[in-house]
Amino acid sequence: MVRAAAPSDSDTTSFAARLVKKAASRFRRRESDIDPNVVDAVEKGFDVDYYITAYPDIAAAGVDPVEHYLRHGWREGRNPSLAFSTRFYLENYPDVAAAEVNPFHHYLTAGKAEGRIGRHELGFRWDILSRLKPVADQIAEYKSHRSPVASDPRALLQSRLAQALAKYRTKLLLSFSHDDYTQHVGGVQLLLRREVELLRADGYLQMHFYPVHPLPFLDTSGEPVQLGVLLDGEPVGVFDPEDIVACLTHADALAHDRRFVIHNLLGHNMDQVIAIITASDAHQGSFWIHDFAALYNNFKLLRNDVEYTGVPKPGTLSWELCEFARADFSHRDEFAKLFDRFAIDLLSPSRSALAIWEEAGIHVPRSSRVIPHVTLREAGAPRSHEAEEGQPLRVGFIGYPADHKGWSVFEELVLKLGDDPRYEFHHLGKGRRGGLPVTYREVVACESEPDLMRKATAVTRLDVAIMWSIWPETFCLTAYEALAGGAAIVTNKCAGNVVDLVEEIGPGVVLKNEADLFAAFETGDILRFARARRSVQHCHLEYSAMTLELLEGGA
Amino acid sequence: MKVLCFSSFSFSYLNRARVLYQSLRRHHPDWHLVALMTDEVPAGFAFDVADEPFDEVVWHNELGIDNVEGWLFKHDIVEICTAVKGPFLAEATRRDFDAVIYLDPDTCLFNPLSPLLELLEHHDIVLTPHLLEPEKELGAIIDNEICPMWAGIFNLGFVAIRTTGEGARFAQWWSDRLLEFCHDAPAKGLFVDQKWCDHVPVFFDKVKILKDPGYNTASWNINQRRITVDDMGNVRSNDSLLRFWHFTKLGPLGDTMTRRYAKDQIVVYELWRWYRAQVAAATSKGIPDRYWAFNQFADGTPIQRSHRLLYRERVDLQKAFPDPFGTGPSGEFSAWLRAEGLL
Structure with missing residues (x-):
């Protein structure tokens, strides 16, 4: 089922106005001590719909968005609309910052007339960089949000493990990832949910470990990392690492065939992971390249979270400039412990991810191979859509609106060309963003219906999907779904697996940079990808057996 | 080539100068690094050259200038810190060095200046212009083209000379003029040490006007230079390796000019972010804000x-x-x- 959360109303002005009215009525305004003149002035330029969708915590709290912005939002660097950047305005006009007045109110009542600029043209990377904190501060912030979790007793794990082994007996696969894949939504989580089903069918007991508290880095604090444990996809509890090690060490009835698979170690302590694997006496292991945490402290390989220009190398200027390189730990050194200790088979979901890994030459696996999570199989013959000639090009963003997935670039494209009758903009996925003339269709895939995004692409008749990832995606499921649904892909040269897809399968185009993207739309060159001007091949998605492909291959 | 490299500053710029000298030590450990200082040590601040990333301090009153207090009084801090460059440059030519290089304290090396040393094999004076190409937009014409017409075509945040021949002759001429006329007085055709050097390509031979965009990149020319990181991790200015950046006006004014002209060149902001952190780390608490003994x-x-x-x-x-x-x-x-x- 594909749900449309927004009407397919192309009259964007009235659409936006209706949303604002509807959204505004949902919030309570407190008896306010704020000057009503300030409220009135700010309300006139405030985009409630933008605010509550860009900052879901405000919507969840049910507070009045304008009041929130006036009291707290501007001090937190939040923006009142897409047309005004609070952080930029305060940085660019120190006199306003020094006066400690609300910057948006200043802009509306004085700054605009004085010729001051409300929205910068420094690009979304400037926003990311201005928000970026040193790694130690990022970690401290993550840890400050943690609530204590009580560990379960060792005996619980012992008994549950014994029961499970009694059932499966011979084959045990220790599995590691960054969160509870049964509870969180995401590409890797979906694949892990598939994998546990396949393992069960093949007689493997999957014993899965994830850190209870998430962290986008390895935990090198030296403190024990509490782990959540799943057996066969079922939650067992939260355990201290020493209890896990003890259970595995003293489990006499352990399976004969003991292996491990690393999906993701963010949030884990590497020494702890090695101790757990060692205690299990697992003799074979595999390692999935779902991201590049093993090669660099920024798991997306982005320098300062803003740009990919290859794997950063120590001693270079780009290394020195990067906050992530300046951390007091090194992911590559930590992962070296793992690769030095065990013979590991490297599994890559894409050709490009393996190429990056091999070119970096940082860790040497026992073997390596590419196993795409998905392959495309043609569904019927290509179709012609000549009858649609003359309709606006349907341009879509697919997935959650995140900077590293290219949302900001899509947003800028919409802001530039929202009024251009040649184009119609769509967002398929979750996390609607307001303030833009974009038709939103909520699509949330689940393992029972993994095919929703392909269907949504086909039903919306997207001509073009903007898949402007700024990091080298190891595997981009949405790009496969877009192609399978008949869309052409527009991407950039840094986008990793998305580039593979365009070059190996297509249709689509790999552009050099954002300037070329905007030029392709402004000149109309991109219109060549309209369904009306090409034959459209729909495809089915066929999922791989994940780690089992290696295990069954007898490696 | 035996090189003396110096900068000229007061204690309020010691933090920036430290960042410069650290970069010089890293890329040219064999150079003799001199701090030319026009100031007095702040009360309570322990200043020991052995703890600093330079080899020698030369004070303004060690330059053999007659009645140095009276001469100093005639200048504000910018005028005097630029004026002393001339006398010291002339003195340095009489020391046992093949070349002398001056760099402003708010510059920083990011790659070795080896190609400059090669240029000095065949040239006696090397200068870098503020601007390498004509501007197109009115605002940029006013800021970047017209400004050097009163402030000087060449940016004297950098100059390199041979200690003999035309280099020595230039050093003496510049010193003579700066002792008398190192004034911030554009209406009189003067702008500290800089405007004088408009004469250099005419008055002297063996002058190299260095147009490599890797040198002396700053907010006033950043709109003509594309700053990128290549796949080897080098920062490039157009196609050249970035040699040194001129971090003019650390603070809100500099940031505003950088944003105006760097626009969406993200590497520029990353360089500034790095520089701000380096300067903060090199700042001594014992030096009062905006300190200058002769204020x-x-x-x-x-x-x-x-x-x-x-x-x-x-x-x-x-x-x-x-x-x-x-x-x-x-x-x-x-x-x-x-x-x-x-x-």
Whole structure:
């Protein structure tokens, strides 16, 4: 089922106005001590719909968005609309910052007339960089949000493990990832949910470990990392690492065939992971390249979270400039412990991810191979859509609106060309963003219906999907779904697996940079990808057996 | 090639200078690094060259300038810190070095200056222009093209010379002029040490006008240079390796100019972010904000620019008050200013 959360109303002005009215009525305004003149002035330029969708915590709290912005939002660097950047305005006009007045109110009542600029043209990377904190501060912030979790007793794990082994007996696969894949939504989580089903069918007991508290880095604090444990996809509890090690060490009835698979170690302590694997006496292991945490402290390989220009190398200027390189730990050194200790088979979901890994030459696996999570199989013959000639090009963003997935670039494209009758903009996925003339269709895939995004692409008749990832995606499921649904892909040269897809399968185009993207739309060159001007091949998605492909291959 | 490299600054720029000298030590460990300082050590601040990333300190009163206090008083901080460059450059040519390089304290090396040393094999004087190409937009014409027409075509945040031949002749000429006319007075055709050097390509031979965009990149030319990181991790300015950046005006004004001209060149902001952190780490708490020993009379009364201009213009006052900062044999200059209703 594909749900449309927004009407397919192309009259964007009235659409936006209706949303604002509807959204505004949902919030309570407190008896306010704020000057009503300030409220009135700010309300006139405030985009409630933008605010509550860009900052879901405000919507969840049910507070009045304008009041929130006036009291707290501007001090937190939040923006009142897409047309005004609070952080930029305060940085660019120190006199306003020094006066400690609300910057948006200043802009509306004085700054605009004085010729001051409300929205910068420094690009979304400037926003990311201005928000970026040193790694130690990022970690401290993550840890400050943690609530204590009580560990379960060792005996619980012992008994549950014994029961499970009694059932499966011979084959045990220790599995590691960054969160509870049964509870969180995401590409890797979906694949892990598939994998546990396949393992069960093949007689493997999957014993899965994830850190209870998430962290986008390895935990090198030296403190024990509490782990959540799943057996066969079922939650067992939260355990201290020493209890896990003890259970595995003293489990006499352990399976004969003991292996491990690393999906993701963010949030884990590497020494702890090695101790757990060692205690299990697992003799074979595999390692999935779902991201590049093993090669660099920024798991997306982005320098300062803003740009990919290859794997950063120590001693270079780009290394020195990067906050992530300046951390007091090194992911590559930590992962070296793992690769030095065990013979590991490297599994890559894409050709490009393996190429990056091999070119970096940082860790040497026992073997390596590419196993795409998905392959495309043609569904019927290509179709012609000549009858649609003359309709606006349907341009879509697919997935959650995140900077590293290219949302900001899509947003800028919409802001530039929202009024251009040649184009119609769509967002398929979750996390609607307001303030833009974009038709939103909520699509949330689940393992029972993994095919929703392909269907949504086909039903919306997207001509073009903007898949402007700024990091080298190891595997981009949405790009496969877009192609399978008949869309052409527009991407950039840094986008990793998305580039593979365009070059190996297509249709689509790999552009050099954002300037070329905007030029392709402004000149109309991109219109060549309209369904009306090409034959459209729909495809089915066929999922791989994940780690089992290696295990069954007898490696 | 035996190289002496120096910068000129006061204690308020020691943090920036430290970042520069650290970069020089990293890329050219064999160079002799000199700090030319026009200041006095702040009270309570322990200053020891052995703890600093340079080899030698030369103070303004070690340059053999007659009545240095009177000469100093005629200048504000920018004028004097640029004026002393000339006398020291001339002195350095008489030392045992093949080349002398000057860099402003707010510059920083990101790659070795080896190609510059090769240029100095065949040239005696190397200068970098503010701007390498004509501008297109009105604002940029005003900021970047017109400004150098009164402030000087070449940016004297950098100059490199051979210590012999035309290099030595230039050093002496520049020193002579700066001793008399290192003034911020555009209406008189003067802008400190810089405007003088418009004459250099005419007055001297073996001058190299270095147009490599890897040198002396700054907010005033960033709109003509594309700053990128290549796949080897190098920062490039157009196609050149970035050699040194001129971090002019660290603070809100510099940030505003950078944003105006760097626009969406993200590497520029990353460089500034890095530089700000380096300067913060190199800042000593013992140096008061905006400290300069010669900002005030001996009794602590602040000196206004008008006092300096008056003293500069009036030979009688110079004779009457040879040490205008403090108590002279014929009384205090500050007392005279008070009596005249000027203080």
